[in-house]
Amino acid sequence: MEKMQDFLVMQQLYRSAIREITTKLEILDDEFRVRYAHNPIHHIESRLKSLPSILEKMQRKGIRDQDLAAIRRELTDIAGVRVICNYLHDIYRIRDLLVAQDDMCLQREKDYIKAPKENGYRGLHLILLVPVFLSAEKELVPVEIQIRTIAMDFWASLEHQLRYKAWHEVPQELHARLKRCSDASAVLDLEMQDIFDQLGGTDGMPPQDQEQVQ
Ligand code: 0O2
Numbered sequence: 001m002e003k004m005q006d007f008l009v010m011q012q013l014y015r016s017a018i019r020e021i022t023t024k025l026e027i028l029d030d031e032f033r034v035r036y037a038h039n040p041i042h043h044i045e046s047r048l049k050s051l052p053s054i055l056e057k058m059q060r061k062g063i064r065d066q067d068l069a070a071i072r073r074e075l076t077d078i079a080g081v082r083v084i085c086n087y088l089h090d091i092y093r094i095r096d097l098l099v100a101q102d103d104m105c106l107q108r109e110k111d112y113i114k115a116p117k118e119n120g121y122r123g124l125h126l127i128l129l130v131p132v133f134l135s136a137e138k139e140l141v142p143v144e145i146q147i148r149t150i151a152m153d154f155w156a157s158l159e160h161q162l163r164y165k166a167w168h169e170v171p172q173e174l175h176a177r178l179k180r181c182s183d184a185s186a187v188l189d190l191e192m193q194d195i196f197d198q199l200g201g202t203d204g205m206p207p208q209d210q211e212q213v214q
Contacts (some may be wrong), residue, residue: 003068006068007051007068010068010071010072010078011048013132013134013139013141014048014078014079014141014143015048015079016132016141017079017130017132017141017142017143018046018048018079018080018081018143020130020131020132021079021081021098021128021130021143021145022044022046022081024098024101025041025044025081025083025094025098026041026044028040028041028094028097028098029041032205035204036204036205038201038202038205039086040085040086040087040090040093040094041083041084041085041086041090041094042084042085042086042150043084044081044082044083044084045081045082045084046079046080046081046082047080048078048079048080049075049077049078049079049080054071054075054078057075058070058071058074058075061074076107076108076127076142076144077127077144078142079141079142079143079144080143080144080145080146081143081144081145081146082145082146082147082148082153083145083146083147083148084148084149084150084153085147085148085149085150086149086150087149087189087192087193087196087201088113088149088189088190088192088193089193089202090149091113091124091147091148091149092124093205093206094147095124095126095147098126098128098145099126099128103130103131104128104129104130105128105129105140106126106127106128107127107128107129107142108125108126108127109124109125109126109127110124110125111124111125112124112125113152116182116186119159119175119178119179119182120155120159120178120179120181120182120183121155121156121159121182122148122152122155122156122182122185122186123146123147123148123152123156124146124147124148125144125145125146125147126144126145126147127142127143127144127145128142128143128145129141129142129143130142130143149189151185151186151188151189151192152185152189154185155178155181155182155185159178159182162174162178
């Protein structure tokens with residue numbers, strides 16, 4: 001019972017961190033809508049990793065010690081936020097603005113857009129340490145933020161379904177076709193970005209640090 005109570009307290013902490021990040025993202029999106037008539041964010045999803053998923057991941061990582069301290073030390077994706085952006089450059093714009101906030105600490109970054117996974121997976125992953133103010137103390141809580149375009153999300157969602165829901169092992173030939181779909185979606189992202197830019201979509205917006213996205 002005591003362990004269960006500790007787990008519920010931990011969940012409350014990670015849930016609060018998700019709310020902090022989600023609010024920050026909504027504020028940025030709202031500001032862009034009012035100032036520049038552009039919403040960089042299409043929508044936001046979030047999830048708290050379930051206990052079975054946590055235990056499965058600890059086992060997969062070969063960590064025997066499975067108490068709460070070990071879980072908090074080893075897993076950085078207990079709190080997950082997925083940000084689906086409209087255009088490619090919005091991803092880096094949101095990233096830069098979030099990371100620049102003085103209460104945010106970037107712990108890790110993996111850019112699967114500049115260097116997609118071998119199977120074609122694309123997206124920008126950040127681990128941010130988010131301060132959560134509780135009654136007795138301030139806790140820094142890691143949140144995994146995955147930032148994708150609609151096209152990247154479309155591909156990742158279907159690929160995930162095919163991989164996990166497939167009745168059979170996905171044959172090599174279909175892996176190659178999935179990779180080609182990812183390449184095609186990358187071309188679409190560049191094309192849509194260019195059309196948006198040609199129509200003056202980004203006029204007046206603050207510049208981003210990583211404008212050189214290819
Ligand atoms: P869920 O339920 O989606 O959260 P780490 O967390 O750092 O120990 P890893 O593998 O280094 O493990 O993390 P990484 O590469 O940053 O990505 C983990 C998450 O990214 C996955 O979460 C997926 O959500 C997504 N992802 C990564 N690669 C792929 C892929 O090839 N296809 C799809 N569809 N999604 C991917 P989980 O752990 O799968 O669980």
